[in-house]
Amino acid sequence: MANERNYYTVDPEGKLQCMKCGIPLVKGKAKFMYLDNGFPVELPVCPRCGFVYVPEELALGKVASVERALEDK
Amino acid sequence: MQIEERGSTHVYKVNRISKEEIDTMVERCVYEDPPFCNAACPLKLDTRTMLGAVAEGNLKKALQIYEKAAVFPLILSMGCEAPCEEKCRLCEKGDGIAIRAVEAAVARFGPVSRQDSIFRTKKKKSVAILGSGLFPLFLAGEVEKKAYPLTVFCEQPDLDGFLRCETGFLDSDAFAQELKRLEEKDITFVFNCEFTEAFLEKQRTAFDVLCVSQEVLDGLAPGCAFDSDLMICRETCLVSCREKGVMAAAFGAKKAALTVDRLVQNLDPSSNRGKEGAVASRLYTDLSEASALSRTPVPEGGYTAQSAIEEAGRCIQCHCEECMKSCSYLRHYRKFPGLLAKEIYNNTQIIMGDHQLNKPMNACSLCGQCTVVCPNGFDMAHVCHLARQNMVSTDKMPLAPHEFALLDMLFSNGDAFLSRPQPGFEKCRYVFFPGCQAAAIAPETVKAAYEDLCERLDGGVALMLGCCGAICDWAGRIELEAQTTEFLARELSKLGDPVIIAGCPTCKKELQEHHALQVRGIWDVLLKIGLPEEAHGLDRPVALHDSCGARGDAHTQQAIRKLAQQLGCDLVETPYAQDRSPCCGYGGLSAYANREVAKEMTEQCLARSEAPYLSYCMACRDRFARQGRESRHVLELVYGTDAGTPPDISEKRYNRLTLKKELLQEIWQEEPMESKLDFQLEYTPQARESMDERMILTDDVVAVLTDYRLTKEAVLDEENNLLIARKRIGNATFWVKFTKTGENSYLVHSAYSHRMQVVRRNG
Structure with missing residues (x-):
């Protein structure tokens, strides 16, 4: 679907490599899940083994603040 | 044992606070009661606000307030009998405010606001x-x-x-x-x-x-x-x-x-009239700081605007803020306890959407200071504690605020737990229970105390290193608390149900509540058997901080003072001492649920004196030292030890394990099973510091790296050449950024975590 909603997008810009598969991570579809809520996002993903990378800035920023908000639901 | 995240469907079957109970509690808070002058006025003139406006020189605002009660302000002020004046609390110490004369000046000199009646x-x-x-x-x-x-x-x-x-x-x-x-x-x-x-x-x-x-x-x-x-x-x-x-x-x-x-409206004139006329007020007013007790003389012809401002400036603006003055938690949320309790009740029982009061109810240190300082004994801790229990019971409590502390408790009563009778005894007369924080913060002191007790007490002294259950009690986890009690009871029974010698006032209270055994504080034992040779106080005055665990326990508070005296301490008593003492910020798991509030609590404790602090709870000692104040536990002075710089969260775990290992080797000649790591880890100082801040343990990092060595799953960030691996542990995913420094050695640059689960999705 062309118009599918993504809450957040992180583009690896070719700077990240999957150590197991030896190939670059690409922008791929992923989903964050917490306390019965799901958020479709686009994150750096290994096209072969499916490793999904969550960068530090994202984990400590947006992810943390959404966690706090959901905990109060 | 695993602690599970809250469920997906909320169960509304358990109700631990009734509406009646909360109403009775809220009724105790007199913050919203009118001041006595206002209560005495049949016209319900908001005298306090009016005098406040006059004191600020704002006669226009004052007249607006006065006109709400008096349609013809000059007639009223010149003819009213002023029942407010004799009720002014300043009358108890000197002259009450000349309210009527101030009103007359307001009526005479106050600029009249434009009448808008024509447009109504x-x-x-x-x-x-x-x-x-x-x-x-x-x-x-x-x-x-x-x-x-x-x-x-x-x-x-x-x-x-x-x-x-x-x-x-x-x-x-x-x-x-x-x-x-x-x-x-x-x-x-x-x-x-x-x-x-x-x-x-x-x-x-x-x-x-x-x-x-x-x-x-x-x-x-x-x-x-x-x-x-x-x-x-x-x-x-x-x-x-x-x-x-x-x-x-x-x-x-x-x-x-x-x-x-x-x-x-064709209604009965008696319907819906509310309370008319003068009412009684229960407001509490602290008069201890009231000054300016003499009335500004009222000249013939009444006050000038200036003299009215002067007289109104004497008004002490009666408010009951006893709890707010002493409790940084209530001050932080800027709500008087009656209102906060009502909101917390609504948050747990009524609100279906956002639960904005989760954080405030978890930030209270449950220390009970408010109950002591409140003239009516308002118990905010009870409200917050019940609300937490209710949230847990109805499966609405998120795990995040308390998970670290609960896992730490499970660690104390799991890997770090130790229960042994004194060598040579099968059953013991005593068991020393130093408390989890003592073992984590001052292991040397625990060791010295145990050795001393073994040497000087007859009948055998067992040792039990573990958590008393206060952590799960504070978290509102009733079931876990019952399990902890059962576990400790079983272990105590193996030791012959001895007299418990508690090293911490909170443990003493908790164990007394849940176990039908005699519990004494180590301070009482030391007073009886005398101090060891190495005992000595500091060579400079120390401020004594009473632990909130000893609130209501005058015996312990006195025993500590006696002990400090015997140590030769020059004690500085602080305001808010003994039963009125504030919490250091550790109590009620505040430090885990809301660091900001907990820090304010610590700062408030330290603001009472410039001197080094002496405490008898290891958590207080730790928090004061972290805040940069010289801080000692009374047992450190008794045994001549110095726990030094406060350990970080990983060191606290390491200390407990090491203490257990050393004691097993030295006292019981047991060689504990140890799993050696087959790789080496080093940390950059920044990594270590941020891990403490982010509540990430070295154990978590080890788990991630162990997993990486097995699976080789990691990402290489080519911008900085860092490897990044991850592992889901319990309810969180931990990420570690590291570099390889050798075949089997790594340098950790950073670690972070999130509770959300992340998965790939198709399409």
């Missing part, structure tokens, strides 16, 4: 007032304020004559001012009237409600029954007043205006 939409029903005097005058003001089309019929030939009736006490200036005020009101006057029965009947058909002066009522319906609460003669359906005097007329007019309201 008038009501449809009409009212007539027959007669003259104070009551008809005040009533005219009140009825006009309510926007009824109003006609006043009077015997006098003009407005001047109408106003002059019963207002002889006004001087000419005041009279002129009030005449102007009357002229500006939207009232139709009919002069030179003669009140006959025919006249009355005629007006009855022309108006919806008729009000009359006492004279008119006596003339037209002599001896009729009169209800002076509702200001009505029901027989004739005439609204009137039977009492004379300025205050009686003003109060009568207020009541009569309400009756008019009810009558035009």
